[in-house]
Amino acid sequence: MGELGLGRSKLKGSPEQELRIVLLGLDNAGKTTLLKRLASEEVSTITPTQGFNIKSVHSHGLKLNVWDIGGQRSIRPYWKKYLGSTDLLIYVIDSADQKRFEETGQELAELTEDESLTGVPLLVFANKQDLVTAAPAAEIAEGLSLHTYRDREWQIQACSALSGEGVQDGMNWISSQIINRKK
């Protein structure tokens, strides 16, 4: 963006602090379900995302503008167009889809190397914990080598976007990050 500050929401002069959050992850991970859950919308009729969705979520006095971009392989090359001025990255994983752990790990690693995301806090949702075949969050964290991430804050949170369990805990972490950052 140029000098006028367009794209940084300066012109509206809204009192609420606005943040840009990008929601990524493989197809079928549950991103759109999570987005709708956050917006307290119906989650039973969600179809695969061909483009992207945006919703504003109000949490802890913050306005979170959450961008959910489709995760199908053919769409992933477009992800990087949405990374600019991102305040926080949420990465969603289908914890029951063990076959694709490697694939999702690769995508995440690639994302974290993108310079637009340098230093941007990362929240990983280990989703679909309601399924009996779901791997525990700690196991997923290990598989993703999250502990090797040095230059950014990160957190892994077990959840079920379908039932809503664990989602609020993740949001609490997000607001604590933002508040810490402001200090």
Add this chain to the structure above:
Amino acid sequence: MAAEEEDDVEWVVDTIAGFLRGPAWSIPILEFMEHNCEVFDDEEESKLSYTEIYQEYQALVERLLEDYLKEVGINEEKFQEAFSSPLAKTHTSQAILQTVLAAEDFRLFKKMMVQKNIEMQLQAIQIIKERNGVLPECLTEGSDVFSEIEQEEMKVLREVLRKSKEEYEIEQERKRTEEARAKLKAPDVTHNFPGDSREAVKVKESTERAEDSEETPKCPLEGSHKSTKEDAKRVCAVQKGTENLPQPSCTKGKEDTKKRSAGKSSENTVQKAGVKGPDLSETEKQQLKQREDYLKKKRDLLLATKKESKNNVPPPPNTDQKEEESPPKEGMSEEKQRLLQKRKMLAEKLKEEVISKR
């Protein structure tokens, strides 16, 4: 804030407002919107292609503003101060502010482009209607559709429609010259059009071209005919739009099955639509049909969105809601005539809004 600083802000606001009202801003912005609005529909999900268009828009706004501010010597800080001051809202119209704010708010941008797309559709239909040489009898009914369109949106529509009035006149002129060779053509397809439940359409039974023409004076076309280059250009732009038809997205079955069935067929006095002598080619008819479907769906969606309820469902196609009418005459199928008539009234109604509010 000191009084002189306030004066200063006011001066900056007025200067910028003047610029935003002028052609150096409005022409490139309008042109951009007209050229790019076609892919925008108001599905909740956004297409990937919107992002690229949005970025181009941001660049355009940035460039236009920066050039201007440099020219008049207003720095970035002053601009932002002025723009976010309450004065900005009282000294400029919402529609004008929107064109700037849209550069930093994707969702506002999308909404603006969806509206523009619908306007363009309406304009195209007006032109097609003019080619057919028929004007609706009256516009007093079907108003419930428009009462649902909020005032604010009407403001946005107004400017474009004012201009379209001029195009309208050009088309009228053209039509007169072609009138002689207008002939009936039987359409090869009879589509099962969904009845539009929310428009109470009353159309005088008429198969005589002469009768139709008598209705013409009711429509506000008496304005002076200015055949400037700009007008001609605008007409071209719209006609171009007519050719590049968006695919009617109603092929997505999901929409159709969900639609309400709140028909008011009993109130509708839909008689024979007075459409006669369309000099449309088969391709044009096909395009018209697509456009009708598309427009209707978009408008319904727009209205549904406005109701702002999460559990709202897009309005129904009411496929089984056929009126009992006399069999189709020679010309277009009855369904088609009715639909065309409705589309015309839609455009006409908007036009009336514009002109009466001037």
